[in-house]
Amino acid sequence: MAIRLDTAAADFEARFRDLLAMKREVSEDVDQAVRAIVRAVREQGDAALIELSKKFDRVDLDKLGIRISAAEIAAARASVDAETYAALELARDRIRSHHERQRPKDDRYTDALGVELGSKWTAVQSVGLYVPGGTASYPSSVLMNAVPAKVAGVGRIVMVVPSPDGKLNPLVLAAAELAGVDEIYRIGGAQAVAALAYGTETIAPVAKIVGPGNAYVAAAKRQVFGQVGIDMIAGPSEVLVVADAANDPDWIAADLLAQAEHDTAAQSILITDSPELAAEVEKAVERQLATLPRAETARASWRDFGAIILVGDLAESVALADRIAAEHLELAVEDPEPLFAAVTNAGAVFLGRYTPEVIGDYVGGSNHVLPTARSARFSSGLGVLDFMKRTSLLKLGPDQLRALAPAAMTLAKAEGLDAHGRSVGIRLNL
Amino acid sequence: MAIRLDTAAADFEARFRDLLAMKREVSEDVDQAVRAIVRAVREQGDAALIELSKKFDRVDLDKLGIRISAAEIAAARASVDAETYAALELARDRIRSHHERQRPKDDRYTDALGVELGSKWTAVQSVGLYVPGGTASYPSSVLMNAVPAKVAGVGRIVMVVPSPDGKLNPLVLAAAELAGVDEIYRIGGAQAVAALAYGTETIAPVAKIVGPGNAYVAAAKRQVFGQVGIDMIAGPSEVLVVADAANDPDWIAADLLAQAEHDTAAQSILITDSPELAAEVEKAVERQLATLPRAETARASWRDFGAIILVGDLAESVALADRIAAEHLELAVEDPEPLFAAVTNAGAVFLGRYTPEVIGDYVGGSNHVLPTARSARFSSGLGVLDFMKRTSLLKLGPDQLRALAPAAMTLAKAEGLDAHGRSVGIRLNL
Structure with missing residues (x-):
């Protein structure tokens, strides 16, 4: 039985904070x-x-x-x-x-001064x-x-x-x-x-x-x-599903369980504005667990870390999703575009009812190595940039050095770095 | 007195390895x-x-x-x-x-299948x-x-x-x-x-x-x-200067000292094909130290970690520079472009005799927060991307899901993840 939250409840903020602060991993001291x-x-x-x-x-x-x-x-x-x-x-x-x-x-x-600048990318x-x-x-x-x-x-x-x-x-x-x-x-x-x-x-x-x-x-x-x-240190996997009333509860339950079967520490969260859908999804989860080979894992994950959050309006889900900063975010709603445009913290977003997260695990084309444990607030999924590095370049001639020297020497002096000032001044007899 | 290396010497590789392995920081256990x-x-x-x-x-x-x-x-x-x-x-x-x-x-x-993909960048x-x-x-x-x-x-x-x-x-x-x-x-x-x-x-x-x-x-x-x-954990600063015979030794000495004055653990390295320039730069360093307010710091840095590497041909400097992977690389040569094009591991490169590294510290426009301690082999200087994160998106309709479902379900099965397969199949009555 997953945690049930309701944004209309008086204790919502406290309980939501508890959900965010949940420790899902025992960090072994090895x-x-x-x-x-x-x-x-x-x-x-x-x-x-x-x-x-x-x-x-x-x-x-x-x-x-x-x-x-x-x-x-x-x-x-x-x-x-x-x-x-x-x-x-x-x-x-x-x-x-x-x-x-x-x-x-x-x-x-x-x-405009004639200074050449740039960035060169090279592979690791x-x-x-x-x-x-x-x-x-x-x-x-x-x-x-x-x-x-x-x-x-x-x-x-x-x-x-x-x-x-x-x-x-x-x-x-x-x-x-x-x-x-x-x-x-x-x-x-x-x-x-x-x-x-x-x-x-x-x-x-x-x-x-x-x-x-x-x-x-x-x-x-x-x-x-x-x-x-x-690379980043990956934690247990997570999905946040935002779903309106018009969803098939079995589809949503399957998505929650696909995440839960990974690991007892995985987390599946549903946000919906429909109490009926919430209730039906819970029932469907139980039904589907009965025939799932990895039911033991999935059941423990859903029981310990699963959550259903009832909102008055799905627009509320944007702020909640940004605070949860899920690795995977499914937008199982009629028009997912406004929600997608508004959300900022998520590793990967799956738009519409026909985009189960599992497609992204395998054949979507985007990467399935994504930030976990709320780190989508400050980091991105794995990509080409993780295997490259950027070298900056500067190229000045005498005229450009003359134009920038006074400011550089002033700042070097202000920072008490005389050899810095000299390195510029010596080239111009300053 | 800095370390002197010569690529023509029999013990060069061993001594160069020692230079690369030098521990410049005592890591305090705090x-x-x-x-x-x-x-x-x-x-x-x-x-x-x-x-x-x-x-x-x-x-x-x-x-x-x-x-x-x-x-x-x-x-x-x-x-x-x-x-x-x-x-x-x-x-x-x-x-x-x-x-x-x-x-x-x-x-x-x-x-081509009609699958929508993409990446959205948002600020931290x-x-x-x-x-x-x-x-x-x-x-x-x-x-x-x-x-x-x-x-x-x-x-x-x-x-x-x-x-x-x-x-x-x-x-x-x-x-x-x-x-x-x-x-x-x-x-x-x-x-x-x-x-x-x-x-x-x-x-x-x-x-x-x-x-x-x-x-x-x-x-x-x-x-x-x-x-x-x-962000990265910054170590002491470094400069590698590659210089041909036609340089004013005083300019090069000033650049080496601008780095050395930062910290006793800073490192300044000169690579040159001119034994005369090498000797003159060493003399100039001593001369300039005499009038430098932060001489004590700079002298210790140059004595303990400074190095001059003599090469037979400046083309050799590319492979050495890539192994040193310096935070700052100055190319004080007649035509720096071929060397710049060839070098891959460097935080920032300063091209030509009129681009002292100090310009990059202050007013060049590029960032002075750069990878130290050879980490330019795998990381970049600070930039706008460090304050943003990328969210990937996938959007499928029924036709696209039908097209990708078989492969996704096959891989889910191969990985023993039945709920994954179900999450796809349930939407298509598969």
């Missing part, structure tokens, strides 16, 4: 253990990877090799049925087309992609991380994926190949992150590490940050 | 102390700010008020001499013009700007942080600046006013960061915190990350 693992990999390289993989994944990399061979990848691809392979290809192509539009343009111009030279093992080993996530890197022009894309008990998901290898990943290593955990950051005899270090992982992986990414760049 | 301060501010709000400011800044905020009044700001502005004020205005205007070109464009389009709703007190209280940095936020459209820009012994730099207040800062509070340290992140009775919380600070401020920013966004 920093010490991770520190030791990172140190071992830095000091012993491959030997540490072999030892730690024996310990944690029960796999002998001495025998299998740290790197996954071209033959293994080809075998994995061959084992994927044609329908699934075609679906991965379609997803890859749509993600690529969409992300190609995100490529930034260089800028160079001359201002090498990127490491972490892919979890076991049940969270999603081929779709491989595409969502690797394709934008490829579009950005990253020259070397390295993937790491653990193989617990020697098992690898062939779909993940097939997706990596489809996305253009250059090297794949069968390692995981903090040791894989350390290997990507510092390198070993077998693995050359990368400049940036992306991709989701467990508490150990997240802690390792935080620890190596600075040595390399990292 | 995490525990900062944790206590953040907790105090969260629990006691203004009262904690008042108590901690008494303790650390020797200032009574109960009497002065936490917020700096409009009258104080006006008085500060009036106290600034006309020349300096005009220089700040020029800097502000040039920074604004340049950054206006960085405003991203929304994108919305319909693909509120931003906090940390400004250090004392000698590192730079009005130029206020402009460099606040103006891009303003250009991005941030609705509320809040500045915090400590006032040790009650002292405030009037230039910093004047710059804040010029940049359009909305609120200024006389608080600093970890307590100011906590107040911005969590809010107090007087200060409403912000969504993102930017700006440089000491070890306590940096640790506090790391701790509140997630609750709010943060």
Whole structure:
């Protein structure tokens, strides 16, 4: 039974604040253990990877090799049925087309003084992609991380994926190949992150590490940050569905459960102006749970973190959605455009009744790596820009330097930085 | 005496690696102390700010008020001499013009299937700007942080600046006013960061915190990350100067010292193909140090971290510059364009003999908040995009959903996510 809120209730603001402040993740303190693992990999390289993989994944990399061979990848691809392979290809192509539009343009111009200014964008030279093992080993996530890197022009894309008990998901290898990943290593955990950051005899270090992982992986990414760049630390998934009375409660329930089945810490929230729809959706959720293979997970998520917020008017949902700042926002209303135009904090918005969030997970083309835990207030989903960096340029001749020198020297003096002033003045005999 | 390297020497690669690996910052372990301060501010709000400011800044905020009044700001502005004020205005205007070109464009389009896709950019709703007190209280940095936020459209820009012994730099207040800062509070340290992140009775919380600070401020920013966004953690400043034989050694020496005077941990590196220039620059550095007010700082920086790298051909400097990934790169050569085109890892590039890096510090128009400590390999200088976030959109009708449903359902099945498949199938009776 999800939480029920009503904006008309006297205690709404307090209860809504509680909803926003809900801690959905227990942050395990694994920093010490991770520190030791990172140190071992830095000091012993491959030997540490072999030892730690024996310990944690029960796999002998001495025998299998740290790197996954071209033959293994080809075998994995061959084992994927044609329908699934075609679906991965379609997803890859749509993600690529969409992300190609995100490529930034260089800028160079001359201002009224004759000063040349500009920005040059270049790709990060090498990127490491972490892919979890076991049940969270999603081929779709491989595409969502690797394709934008490829579009950005990253020259070397390295993937790491653990193989617990020697098992690898062939779909993940097939997706990596489809996305253009250059090297794949069968390692995981903090040791894989350390290997990507510092390198070993077998693995050359990368400049940036992306991709989701467990508490150990997240802690390792935080620890190596600075040595390399990292992406955001992803939390459990969320959906906010804004729905008017004219929805089929079963459709909305299915969307809420699609989010809830990910993780017991996932969160599904419905905002509606219809008490009837709210009641029907709750019933439909229960009905659908009865036949859901991952019902246990979904039920716990819905029970602990699910919420239905009743509003007097759907226009109220804009301010609420901006405060919730959901990773995914569905606008299941007759005309979603005004709401879409008004909302500012959301990772991705899905407009209209025929755009379930799940399309965005797989084949919409937009990225499914999105800001969680209200971070859409200040950050964006993964994209091409995450794999590029901007270098600014300035170019002056003697005339331009003469024009700007007085102000620069005045400010240098005001800041007490005499060598700064001299660096300008010496060129003009000032 | 700086380090001397020669790419022709047998031990070059080893010594160059040592140069890259040099630790220039002692990372103070202040995490525990900062944790206590953040907790105090969260629990006691203004009262904690008042108590901690008494303790650390020797200032009574109960009497002065936490917020700096409009009258104080006006008085500060009036106290600034006309020349300096005009220089700040020029800097502000040039920074604004340049950054206006960085405003991203929304994108919305319909693909061949009729699916609507796109990206919408919106400003972060509120931003906090940390400004250090004392000698590192730079009005130029206020402009460099606040103006891009303003250009991005941030609705509320809040500045915090400590006032040790009650002292405030009037230039910093004047710059804040010029940049359009909305609120200024006389608080600093970890307590100011906590107040911005969590809010107090007087200060409403912000969504993102930017700006440089000491070890306590940096640790506090790391701790509140997630609750709010943060910018990069800035390290000590760096310049790499690539110079051919035809340079005036005094100009190059002045540029190296302009960087070195910032901080004993700053780093100035010269790459040249001329042993004569190298020798003359070293002499010029010593000569100029004799008359430099901040000579002690600059001498320590040059002695401990300065370096001169002799190359056989300046074309070698591209690969070295990419590995150094300097915050600032000066190309003091006859034709800087081919080198500029080839280099990929640098925060900002200054082209030609008449573009000293100092122009970029103040009035060039580009941003002086740039990636340090080799992070230009994976990150960019501060810009308008740091104050905005992108929301993706997807919009399908029944026909588009029908076209994409099979692939989405196939992938959902492959990933074992049945509720995902249902969320699509239920809309089409599949």
